[in-house]
Amino acid sequence: MNTATKTKHIGRNISRIRELRGMKQEALAQAIGISQQSVSNIEGSETVDEDKLKAIAEVLGVSTEAIKNYSDEIVFNIIGNTYHDNSSSLNYSCTFNPVDKIVQLYDEKIALYERMLREKDEMMARLEKLLNK
Structure with missing residues (x-):
């Protein structure tokens, strides 16, 4: 049985990281000097030019490797392992x-x-x- 490795969709990763940062496409477009439609096109493509990827990574505050290796599963694991709901305890000092x-x-x-x-x-x-x- 041949198991092909799933290719990373860089555009989708950019979109998810941008959304997690609470940034709109217009804001990202303005920060890197392109149109909102161009950002939409980038987020729809599987590959992104390395120079654009570097500019986008800088604006989003992450490394290019973080964009390339982004995974929702990893994010949820990090949140699950680091977030503690202390609302039940009244230890506010x-x-x-x-x-x-x-x-x-x-x-x-x-x-x-x-x-x-x-x-x-x-x-x-x-x-x-x-x-x-």
């Missing part, structure tokens, strides 16, 4: 006391208002002095 922070911000606000009032009073005194001359 804040590094500061939120109430203290609110009090600090309130004190800063009061100090700012007092400074503004002093400056207003000084300005009014200067204006009155100019008017009395």
